[in-house]
Amino acid sequence: MKVAVCVKQIPDPADPGAMNPETKTLKRDVKLILDESDSYGVEMALQLVGEDGEVVLISMVPNNERNGLNNALAMGADSAILVSDDALAGSDALSTAKVLAAAIQRTEPDLVLAATESSDGYTGTVPEQVAELLGLPSVTFAKEVTIDSGNVAVKRQTEDGYDEVDCPLPALVSVTAGVVEPRYPSFKGIMAAKSKPVEELTLADLGIETSTVGWAGGRQEIVSIEPAPEREAGEIIEDEGDGHERIVAFLQEMKVI
Amino acid sequence: MANIWVHAETSGGVVSTITLELLAKARDLGEVTAFHAGADAEQVAAELGAHGATRILTTGDLDNGLPGPALASAVAAKASEESPDAILFGTTYGGRDVAGRLSVKMDAPVITNIVDLLDTDGLTGVEPVFGGTTNVKTRFTGEMPGIFLVRPKSFNAEAAGGDAATVEIMAVPDLGATGLAKVTNRFVEESDGPKLDEAGIVVSGGRGLGEADNFQMIEDLAGKLGGAAGASRAIVDAGWVPYSYQVGQTGKVVKPDVYIAAGISGATQHMVGMKGSKTIIAINKDPEAPIFSIADLGIVGDVHKVLPALLEAIGD
Ligand SMILES: Cc1cc2nc3c(=O)[nH]c(=O)nc-3n(C[C@H](O)[C@@H](O)[C@@H](O)COP(=O)(O)OP(=O)(O)OC[C@H]3O[C@@H](n4cnc5c(N)ncnc54)[C@H](O)[C@@H]3O)c2cc1C
Numbered sequence: 001m002k003v004a005v006c007v008k009q010i011p012d013p014a015d016p017g018a019m020n021p022e023t024k025t026l027k028r029d030v031k032l033i034l035d036e037s038d039s040y041g042v043e044m045a046l047q048l049v050g051e052d053g054e055v056v057l058i059s060m061v062p063n064n065e066r067n068g069l070n071n072a073l074a075m076g077a078d079s080a081i082l083v084s085d086d087a088l089a090g091s092d093a094l095s096t097a098k099v100l101a102a103a104i105q106r107t108e109p110d111l112v113l114a115a116t117e118s119s120d121g122y123t124g125t126v127p128e129q130v131a132e133l134l135g136l137p138s139v140t141f142a143k144e145v146t147i148d149s150g151n152v153a154v155k156r157q158t159e160d161g162y163d164e165v166d167c168p169l170p171a172l173v174s175v176t177a178g179v180v181e182p183r184y185p186s187f188k189g190i191m192a193a194k195s196k197p198v199e200e201l202t203l204a205d206l207g208i209e210t211s212t213v214g215w216a217g218g219r220q221e222i223v224s225i226e227p228a229p230e231r232e233a234g235e236i237i238e239d240e241g242d243g244h245e246r247i248v249a250f251l252q253e254m255k256v257i
Numbered sequence: 258m259a260n261i262w263v264h265a266e267t268s269g270g271v272v273s274t275i276t277l278e279l280l281a282k283a284r285d286l287g288e289v290t291a292f293h294a295g296a297d298a299e300q301v302a303a304e305l306g307a308h309g310a311t312r313i314l315t316t317g318d319l320d321n322g323l324p325g326p327a328l329a330s331a332v333a334a335k336a337s338e339e340s341p342d343a344i345l346f347g348t349t350y351g352g353r354d355v356a357g358r359l360s361v362k363m364d365a366p367v368i369t370n371i372v373d374l375l376d377t378d379g380l381t382g383v384e385p386v387f388g389g390t391t392n393v394k395t396r397f398t399g400e401m402p403g404i405f406l407v408r409p410k411s412f413n414a415e416a417a418g419g420d421a422a423t424v425e426i427m428a429v430p431d432l433g434a435t436g437l438a439k440v441t442n443r444f445v446e447e448s449d450g451p452k453l454d455e456a457g458i459v460v461s462g463g464r465g466l467g468e469a470d471n472f473q474m475i476e477d478l479a480g481k482l483g484g485a486a487g488a489s490r491a492i493v494d495a496g497w498v499p500y501s502y503q504v505g506q507t508g509k510v511v512k513p514d515v516y517i518a519a520g521i522s523g524a525t526q527h528m529v530g531m532k533g534s535k536t537i538i539a540i541n542k543d544p545e546a547p548i549f550s551i552a553d554l555g556i557v558g559d560v561h562k563v564l565p566a567l568l569e570a571i572g573d
């Protein structure tokens with residue numbers, strides 16, 4: 001059993017930075033880390049393959065960054081494919097999906113895992129795009145995943161509960177945050193990660209034209225970036241045993257009670 | 258006149274609120290076609306018509322297949338004949354699936370997470386970033402129809418009073434392997450009271466509640482006020498309440514008349530899901546908590562004192 005996990009390396013969301021007004025994209029000159037959303041996919045893959053399976057990471061960046069990949073390798077993944085190319089800067093979700101799909105195809109996995117949405121761009125469209133490009137069936141928003149004789153069974157989050165979905169492999173599944181408890185890399189894991197194979201590929205290696213990705217491939221333009229209208233703060237009071245009375249008065253004024 | 262296509266999400270003859278929101282915007286922009294997967298097109302034709310759709314394109318029953326591959330294939334084929342100007346989806350579980358697949362079929366990018374659509378020199382999407390402090394406006398430069406994913410609660414779902422939409426069956430091309438995922442069972446998590454994203458009053462709790470058991474105070478207050486209970490991601494991730502309670506960027510967007518945040522700091526990812534509320538009340542022991550910057554009434558105090566007193570004062 002071989003599972004390919006898409007892992008995005010992103011600027012630390014605790015310090016999301018700013019938009020570059022010239023290029024109109026997120027400034028990404030900071031150190032990238034493993035998107036926490038993808039740590040759930042890595043953990044799930046490790047649990048699903050058990051002892052004899054194989055977990056391959058797939059990541060795309062414009063700048064050779066490996067920090068986040070190393071973290072996922074230290075968790076226990078076996079190897080990684082890193083697609084890195086200057087031309088990838090500014091790629092939209094569809095171009096990203098084309099690159100990831102081409103990289104995944106080389107590994108011929110039984111199952112592809114991704115997060116339902118990334119923490120920085122959160123378009124939430126890449127997994128379905130990858131599945132369509134690979135001609136695979138897919139189940140998104142998984143909160144529980146089990147594999148049994150060539151089938152994947154998924155509990156899929158819905159607006160008012162969940163569906164049980166069955167799907168033959170190979171398939172793609174996107175997992176929601178919080179569904180498993182991602183392990184912390186052990187010291188041994190961190191040391192072992194250093195010697196695990198990371199295959200670095202360029203767009204040329206994948207046979208992808210640079211004009212179809214990055215700025216050129218987006219076919220959309222940002223017209224403007226403006227501050228949103230701010231909401232004014234109202235009255236802030238210190239509770240001196242009467243805080244609840246103020247709330248009651250407010251609710252009465254709103255005719256809620 | 259522009260041709261605008263809207264993803265209609267329905268379940269057993271009931272049209273989802275986000276669909277009605279999208280229709281309200283679409284009919285301002287042009288002639289509206291709804292597209293749909295499921296067996297209930299005839300049942301919803303009158304309601305979709307009243308909200309502005311003149312036609313429903315439907316795949317019909319999908320025999321428990323997930324709608325993404327089938328609906329995307331059928332719509333892609335139809336769109337190549339008719340070249341609509343824009344194709345709108347709600348940011349929902351189903352909407353994203355269909356939009357993602359359609360974008361590949363049509364080789365067209367998707368503009369996501371928008372809260373408004375402007376008809377200026379080509380349709381332009383407005384996307385809030387950094388917790389809603391900044392608005393980014395984006396439009397397509399290519400020839401293809403623009404695919405947009407719209408956040409819930411962006412438009413008001415009002416009927417316009419049109420005739421029932423006509424129903425047209427679309428052929429579903431052969432899906433190959435992509436059509437193999439099948440729903441075997443559906444579970445609905447019942448809850449009393451209004452739905453979180455439709456309630457007029459929302460009471461949300463966060464990590465400041467201290468422990469899982471204290472969330473009962475939030476449930477009780479929501480119950481007394483006839484509202485719904487919500488939560489920050491911190492306590493969803495901690496397992497105190499299910500994901501369906503989560504308000505924010507990766508949870509639900511709510512716009513109630515009154516939003517009460519108890520023990521919630523006001524991270525940008527939380528605020529993006531509730532700052533559209535008509536009024537906001539915050540209870541937090543830290544006077545510097547960011548939530549106070551958007552609160553109409555802020556109580557600097559301990560939730561363990563304020564909430565019990567409030568519950569008692571409101572009575573039954
Ligand atoms: C504020 C902002 C708004 C944006 N708006 C749009 C928009 O409207 N339309 C658009 O097309 N693009 C948009 N982008 C660009 C887009 O986010 C890209 O960064 C794109 O490369 C990936 O999309 P995503 O992160 O949104 O993917 P999502 O679909 O949210 O990601 C889901 C999962 O796919 C996998 N994945 C995604 N990217 C990678 C990667 N590089 N390497 C490995 N795995 C990956 C991960 O498992 C990830 O969790 C926006 C970016 C920003 C910062």
Ligand SMILES: Cc1cc2nc3c(=O)[nH]c(=O)nc-3n(C[C@H](O)[C@H](O)[C@H](O)COP(=O)(O)OP(=O)(O)OC[C@H]3O[C@@H](n4cnc5c(N)ncnc54)[C@H](O)[C@@H]3O)c2cc1C
Nearest residue numbers: 119463464465489490491505506507508520522527542560
């Ligand atoms: C990509 C991404 C997506 C995210 N999506 C979401 C989302 O959808 N929704 C969401 O909510 N979060 C989301 N988050 C998480 C978000 O950044 C915050 O971590 C989270 O909202 C914090 O929850 P909290 O306010 O309950 O906890 P904290 O930030 O820990 O705040 C607890 C607050 O309680 C106060 N407090 C403590 N004790 C008391 C007391 N006794 N009485 C009164 N007040 C007290 C404290 O002063 C503090 O302000 C996301 C984060 C990322 C990176």
